[in-house]
Amino acid sequence: MDFTVSEELGNVQQLAQQILGDFTEVDKLKVIDQQDERFDAELWKALAEAGLLGLDIAESQGGIDLGFYSLTTLCEEVGRTVAPVPVVEVLVGAASTLRRFGSDSQKDQWLPGIASGTTLVSAALEEYNNDDPTSPACTGNKMDGGCAISGTKICVSSANAAARILLSAQTEEGLIVVLVDPKAAGVTLHPQHVTSGETRYELVMDKVQVPTEDIVATASEARSAMTWALQATRTALSAMAVGVCDKMMRITGQYTSEREQFGRAIATFQAVSHRVADCYIDIECLRLVTQQAASLIDQGRPANDEVLTAKIW
Amino acid sequence: MNIELTPVQKALQQEVREYMKTVMTPELLEETKNPEYKEGGGPEFRKQYARMGADGWIGLSWSKELGGKELSHIEQYIFTDEVVRSGFAYPFLTTEAVTPVIAANANDEVRDEVVGGVKQGKVTIAIGYSEPNAGTDLASLTTKAERDGDHWIINGQKMWTSLANYADYVWLAARTDPDASKKHKGLTMFLVPTNIEGFSLTPVHTLGVRTNATYYSDIRLPDKYRVGEVNAGWKLITGQLNIERLSLFTHGQVDSLYQDVCQWAAETPAPGGGKVIEQPWVQHNLAKIKSGLEVVKLICWKQVWTMDQGPLNMADASVAKVYSSEFFVELYRTLLEVMGQAGTIATHSPGAVLKGRIEFRWRVGAVLTFGGGTNEVQRDIIAMAGLWMPRTR
Incomplete structure (x- = not known):
């Protein structure tokens, strides 16, 4: 250890x-x-x-x-x-x-x-009513020189600027992971404003042709790729949450130490300091479960439960 | 960053786990059905404690000079975790918290008598800090010791002196300088043999465990039982409190409850058909507990790992204490919810689920939220030591 x-x-x-x-x-x-x-x-x-x-x-x-x-x-x-x-x-x-x-x-x-x-190059793991990229509603049809992808992905980051977007679709032979060119024929992007203040995109694909060279994985290999991408993404988001929360807590501690009411810093009221202390505890918890998930993925070890635990926190 | 036990650490875990199975004899299980002996002290408990001593399991963390093995904090935690998991009422406060302090500060005669006795599994020690009017504000205690030649005359009362009903000594904090302005500086530590004239106790039955009020009436205690310098007791007390927490919060004890409830839920039919565990809300409860348990494990590991690297940050110690104690209570509550009414049946009654273990733990669980340093004070410490916020008044 x-x-x-x-x-x-x-x-x-x-x-x-x-x-x-x-x-x-x-x-x-x-x-x-x-x-x-x-x-x-x-x-x-x-x-x-x-x-x-x-x-x-x-x-x-x-x-x-x-x-x-x-x-x-x-x-x-x-x-x-x-x-x-x-x-x-x-x-x-x-x-x-x-x-x-x-x-x-x-x-x-x-x-x-x-x-x-x-x-x-961006990635699109989410669909409407589906956050599991190993069982997408998007479909892929084999064709000469590649395949044609149809369906919708949502909240895709950097979709307008990306050269390719990594995503999964279901074909008759099983799951497929491909790189879609967002400028290709059949792709429509609709801006979606999300809570973080970012502009993301609804990515609608109508028989978008993906050449063989842009097919990343198929069948069980595709499944492993999407499982990995999902676990890694969740862990990375947890790490990001550690950073956001830790910073928010520290500026709260600082601000309440300076802000005075009733002639004293409001941090000296336990009603205030204990809430910040509770944040401190929660963030330490989040940090530990995130570190555990990240170190397992880092070593290429199974990390499913540990990733979910970090995600829940 | 590799947050897992090494093969050597796993082997130690397994070794302790197997050994503790031999300690938890059928006789001992029978004996602890008696509420008087639930926390140890019965004849079979004494026998098994002494056997652990004879087999060299006591004092593993002590220095080699004292007959210990100088285990690292990680190894010591693995030992503790397994012993607690087994259910044996091992007197951690005696072996881990108090004895090392006595070893470092007592005179030779008492050191041989007490430390030697603990090592052999023959001696247990109760802690006499709290008083009716001194708990969190420990330094305001009033039990007094006055010098009389080479003896001390001790008078006063202590509260929550757990295990004093079978312990051989009380590790007693007493005021030796009556000057009130020297609150912290007027305290001295003593070992009071419980068979000495003037010592008495009355039981205090709480929601779950028996504890005691202890009385000290004109006790004439030989000076050899004073530990450390006169009026230098405070640092002996505070040095011990941090170590105490390491044995209070361990992962195995609550993890085993969780595992057992999972198994129970998987085997037990649900009212509308299927098994209890097939209900989404049950799965939700269990998942919530699982995600909290992971943190208990990691917090404990991080804490002992840190202690092996150097001193433990005050805020981190308090984080572990507050989180674990409050999560334990939440765990009992959430698991009881899964078991329903039957979960509230006490161990000795027919129909008790999982021997009523969770019912019992639910009753006693809240103790740890104030025992070992009340959580409100821990939060003050976190705000101050962790975030440099000004002291709360």
Whole structure:
């Protein structure tokens, strides 16, 4: 049993904090929030230059290959700063999944661009009334030179800017995982504004042709890929929640220590300090279950129950 | 980051688990049906405790000099977890919390007598801190010890002196400097043999367990039973409180309840057909408990791992205490809900489910929310030590 944060990982965290901190001052975020897309291209570039987009990408594909756990560390820091960058969808849902389940040529084609920040590949795991990408309502029909995908995915991040979107569909021969080009014929994108303030997209596909080279996995391999993508995404979102909550708690502690009413800092009222203490306990719980899930995935071990536990927290 | 037990740690876990099965003899199970002996102290308990001593299981965390094995905190936790899981009323406060303090501070004669006795599984010690008017504010205690040559005259009353009904000594905090302005600085620690003249007790029956009020009436205690310097008792008390919590909160004891209820729910028919566990609300209850149990496990592991690396952060210790104690109560409640009315049948009555273990634990569970440092004070500590918020007044 070892909870040690390696020196390498500590460095990643420090570097991420520094860059994300610089780009997420309140004024800068205000400007970004005025944009149609909640995406900071400059920040994305800075993260790429620091190597942070390639944390879980092989060195031969332009990454620095520190593994999945390090990626959750980045997600936590993105959460802490509510930075406008699609790390979960692009780096976890798409890149990390491709890394483990894509063909060599797919990896060579997409991962270097993701690591260098020049290409976005997103992932679409959700449908209406269905959050399980291993049993999608979207369908795929085999055809010469590839297959045709029909159906709807929802709340897809970066769908307008992405070169490809990783998603699953059901075919007569079983599950299939493909990379869909959102600019291909038959694709319609409708903006969807969601709670986080981001613009996401409803992705409607009507017999969209996907060439063979963009088929990532089929049958049981496709199932493994979607299971992995879902678990990794949930874990990354949990890590992000750790960052968001931890930061909220700390600014609450700080603010209530400064804010005075009845001649004293309101933090000296137990009704206040105990609520913050309860947050502290909850966040420690969330952190522990997230670390457990992330370290198991990192080692390629079964992590289903542990991921669900983190998700519940 | 690899949050799992190593093969060596797993082997220790298995070894303790197997050994404890031999300690929980049918005679002992029979004996603990008597409420007087539920918390230990019966003849069979004494026999098995002494056997653990003879087999070298007591004091594993102690220094080699004292005959211990200097186990790491992780290993010590694995031992504790398994012993608690077995249901044996092992006197952790004696072996883990008090004895090491006595070993470090008592004179040679008393050290041999007490520490040696504990090592052999022949001695148990009750803790005498709380008084009718001194609980959370421990430093305001009034039981006093006055020097009389090479003796001390002790007078006063202690409350919640659990296990004093069979313990051989009370580890007693007494005021030796009556100057009220020296609240913390006027306390001294003593070991009071329970067979000494002037010591008496009355039982206090709580919702679940028996505890005691203990009385100290003109006790003439030889000075050799003073532990540590005069008026230097406070740091002996506070040093012990953190260690105490490590044995109060362990994963195995509640995990085994959860496992048993899952099994019960899988085997027991539900009113509308099918099994109890097939009902969505039951699954929901069980899943909620499972996700909380994971945290108990991780919090305990993180805590002992941290202690092996260096001192434990005050806020983290309090997080573990508050979370675990309140989750335990929630766990009992939620599991009882699954079992329904039958879950409330006490152990000795016909129809008791799972021997009434959860019914019993539900009654006593709340104790830990104030025992070992009340949770409100722990939250104060978290806000101060964890978030640097100003002290609450």
